[in-house]
Amino acid sequence: MxxxxxxxxFPFTEDRYAYSNNSSLQKPARSVTMTDRYLEEIQxxxxxxxxxxxxxxxxxxxxxxxxxxxxxxxxxxxAENEPEHFSFEKRGNEYRFxxxxxxxxxxxxxxxxxxxxxxxxxxxxxxxxxxxIIMGDRHDGLFLEAGQLCFPSNWSLxxxxxxxxxxxxxxxxxxxHKDFIGKVERFxxxxxxxxxxxxxxxxxxxxxxxxxPLETYANWxxxxxxxxxxxxxxxxxxxxxxxxxxxxxxxxxxxxxxxTYLLSLNDLIRNDLWLxxxxxxxxxxxxxxxxxxxxxxxxxxxxxxLEKTLSEKGISL
Amino acid sequence: xxxxxxxKVQEIKQLTPTIKSFTFISENTELPSFGAGSHITLxxxxxxxxYSLINNPLDMINEYEIAVKKTGHLESGSTYLHEDIYEGDxxxxxxxxxxxxxxxxxxxxxxFAAGIGITPFWSMMSYLRSLGESFELHYAxxxxxxxxxxxxxxxxxxxxxxxxxxxxxxxxxxxKERLRELKVGTHVYICGPQSYMDFIVTYxxxxxxxxxxxxxxxxxxxxxxxxTRFKVTIVNEKKTIQVNSxxxxxxxxxxxxxxxxxxxRQGICGSCEVKVCNGEVLHNDTFLTANxxxxxxxxxxxxxxxxISIAVE
Ligand code: HEM
Ligand code: FES
Numbered sequence: 001m002x003x004x005x006x007x008x009x010f011p012f013t014e015d016r017y018a019y020s021n022n023s024s025l026q027k028p029a030r031s032v033t034m035t036d037r038y039l040e041e042i043q044x045x046x047x048x049x050x051x052x053x054x055x056x057x058x059x060x061x062x063x064x065x066x067x068x069x070x071x072x073x074x075x076x077x078x079a080e081n082e083p084e085h086f087s088f089e090k091r092g093n094e095y096r097f098x099x100x101x102x103x104x105x106x107x108x109x110x111x112x113x114x115x116x117x118x119x120x121x122x123x124x125x126x127x128x129x130x131x132x133i134i135m136g137d138r139h140d141g142l143f144l145e146a147g148q149l150c151f152p153s154n155w156s157l158x159x160x161x162x163x164x165x166x167x168x169x170x171x172x173x174x175x176x177h178k179d180f181i182g183k184v185e186r187f188x189x190x191x192x193x194x195x196x197x198x199x200x201x202x203x204x205x206x207x208x209x210x211x212x213p214l215e216t217y218a219n220w221x222x223x224x225x226x227x228x229x230x231x232x233x234x235x236x237x238x239x240x241x242x243x244x245x246x247x248x249x250x251x252x253x254x255x256x257x258x259x260t261y262l263l264s265l266n267d268l269i270r271n272d273l274w275l276x277x278x279x280x281x282x283x284x285x286x287x288x289x290x291x292x293x294x295x296x297x298x299x300x301x302x303x304x305x306l307e308k309t310l311s312e313k314g315i316s317l
Numbered sequence: 318x319x320x321x322x323x324x325k326v327q328e329i330k331q332l333t334p335t336i337k338s339f340t341f342i343s344e345n346t347e348l349p350s351f352g353a354g355s356h357i358t359l360x361x362x363x364x365x366x367x368y369s370l371i372n373n374p375l376d377m378i379n380e381y382e383i384a385v386k387k388t389g390h391l392e393s394g395s396t397y398l399h400e401d402i403y404e405g406d407x408x409x410x411x412x413x414x415x416x417x418x419x420x421x422x423x424x425x426x427x428x429f430a431a432g433i434g435i436t437p438f439w440s441m442m443s444y445l446r447s448l449g450e451s452f453e454l455h456y457a458x459x460x461x462x463x464x465x466x467x468x469x470x471x472x473x474x475x476x477x478x479x480x481x482x483x484x485x486x487x488x489x490x491x492x493k494e495r496l497r498e499l500k501v502g503t504h505v506y507i508c509g510p511q512s513y514m515d516f517i518v519t520y521x522x523x524x525x526x527x528x529x530x531x532x533x534x535x536x537x538x539x540x541x542x543x544x545t546r547f548k549v550t551i552v553n554e555k556k557t558i559q560v561n562s563x564x565x566x567x568x569x570x571x572x573x574x575x576x577x578x579x580x581x582r583q584g585i586c587g588s589c590e591v592k593v594c595n596g597e598v599l600h601n602d603t604f605l606t607a608n609x610x611x612x613x614x615x616x617x618x619x620x621x622x623x624x625i626s627i628a629v630e
Contacts, residue, residue, distance in 0.1 A: 020578060020580070020588070021580045021581075021586050021587075021588050022580065023580055023581065023586065024580070024581075025581065025583070027318075028318070029318060062421065062422060065421065065448070111375075136421075136422070137418075138420065138422050139420045139422070139504070139529040139530060140529055183586070183587045183588075184586075186587065186604060187581065187585055187586040187587065187604070190585035190586075190603050190604060191585070192414055192415075193349075193351060193352060193355065193413065193414065193415050194318050194349045194350070194412065195318065197581075249349070249350045249351050249352045249355070249374070249413070249415070250350065250351075250352050250374050250375070251352065251421060252352050252415060252418040252419070252421075
């Protein structure tokens with residue numbers, strides 16, 4: 001499911017790519033955004049949740065307070081920022097959220113589990129395009145304590161539930177170099193309440209498939225072998241995750257949201273600067289990262305395509 | 318969230334002969350919510366002053382409540398609040414920050430408070446009560462009339478509170494007894510005068526109680542209020558530059574053609590670290606550990622005094 005180029009958050013600000021803390025403070029603090037893919041993506045999410053609930057939603061009991069807080073926060077944000085589509089009313093401890101786009105309504109009593117049929121994060125996630133993760137801020141580090149995850153880029157919620165921040169990142173090559181990931185964790189633990197930070201992560205996906213969990217790798221991973229000189233522009237998509245980290249004030253935990261965007265190379269290369277930046281980034285990408293992101297399998301086709309396009313457009317680097 | 322809010326003093330209550338509570342509200346903006354253990358920073362004529370919030374975060378509608386003890390200093394923030402602030406006045410506050418959060422994974426929470434150090438616990442206890450969590454309070458206070466919320470405390474927390482109204486030696490003995498009985502999974506929180514906090518922390522250490530289960534409220538300045546200019550020699554670039562009072566070291570380095578990575582520019586991510594070779598540094602970050610501060614600094618917020626020398630990568 002690709003997005004229009006105007007809504008695509010192109011990730012590269014420089015010509016070389018290296019892991020860095022590329023987070024920036026957001027004002028106002030937002031954890032969710034809508035694009036014009038809203039209806040399609042919500043429908044896909046609902047189907048995935050229906051068919052594979054265990055795979056897409058997991059939680060530990062300790063996360064419940066933060067789930068409540070996250071749900072209230074997200075509904076509030078939606079109503080505040082998109083008042084033509086959503087409303088959120090409070091009477092005493094009773095809340096009513098209306099989603100006019102879907103013609104749905106959620107009513108609940110705050111912190112009263114008997115007033116809801118699913119866990120709060122599992123309700124909230126059905127109204128936003130983002131995947132939602134709760135990272136508990138514990139005395140001994142950050143732990144993944146709940147998540148509604150429909151569109152992961154090759155990872156498994158079941159595998160990381162209850163895991164600490166550093167362990168979650170062990171598959172990433174070079175991530176412990178100079179204690180990079182340790183410093184990122186320290187940074188997250190310093191985020192002040194009500195503040196939101198945003199960063200972009202990127203990868204590549206073959207086809208416009210948003211749901212690429214580790215569990216179904218056998219189905220979608222093999223597509224990487226089907227890339228040819230002819231179909232590369234159509235098949236290969238730049239995958240960008242806009243990630244936000246928000247400190248929930250009441251529970252002091254972190255709400256981590258991931259909004260995934262896909263754009264086919266054919267659409268991407270219409271923008272000369274994007275074309276140039278993507279080319280140099282891939283060119284200088286280290287082998288282990290290219291391997292990790294799954295690009296190694298079709299890197300030659302990809303590079304030839306970008307070089308050819310650059311020369312056709314008469315762009316020099 | 319704004320950098321600060323103008324709030325109105327809605328109510329002032331005399332809690333004890335020297336302690337008053339203040340309730341601030343905003344009539345036109347929604348004040349940011351907060352977690353138990355948070356404080357707000359008041360912008361007073363004598364500078365920024367931090368006070369713990371005492372209301373239950375779950376019951377907050379749009380108000381902040383603090384309790385302030387008059388310290389007697391003529392120039393102090395507390396004297397100003399006690400003598401020059403009236404209901405209806407408008408004050409500037411920075412949004413709440415939390416350096417003293419509850420550790421919700423705790424099986425049990427034990428609070429040690431002395432004097433006005435009770436304030437963060439007042440909020441924490443009502444929050445934990447709402448959640449049905451287990452806790453207890455050990456409160457050292459000079460006497461019943463010096464104790465804010467005395468009646469409420471006894472009504473609401475009769476089974477949780479132990480008072481320490483006795484002489485110093487008996488107090489120490491009783492505190493030690495309680496500390497010796499701490500069970501695994503219990504988190505300890507301390508707030509009060511320095512000597513009181515040091516006593517408890519030291520004794521916990523003697524007992525070998527895990528450090529990460531002990532939490533102290535220590536207010537620290539978030540911003541240097543009056544930055545001054547200083548000189549920096551960048552040893553490995555053989556350059557000396559001046560950092561003016563209105564710029565950061567990071568900016569001054571950048572202007573001199575020395576670019577170092579940065580991200581948050583708030584002293585919380587560690588990206589802009591440099592090595593300190595010589596000179597006195599005014600650390601202003603919340604990232605580096607005490608040990609790291611001996612030879613590192615974060616250039617986005619920390620400054621030198623006089624003339625310092627650093628090395629960049
Ligand atoms: C707190 C919430 C976060 C969670 C739950 C999270 C989780 C993950 C997961 C599951 C992966 C994939 C690991 C795998 O391949 O199995 C990943 C990759 C990664 N994460 Fe995080 N992460 C978080 C925050 C951050 C932050 C704040 C940064 C950096 C500032 C970061 C940097 C990275 C990098 C560089 C990768 C490799 C991505 C790639 O090259 O494709 N993460 N993260
Ligand atoms: S830029 Fe983050 S600590 Fe300086």
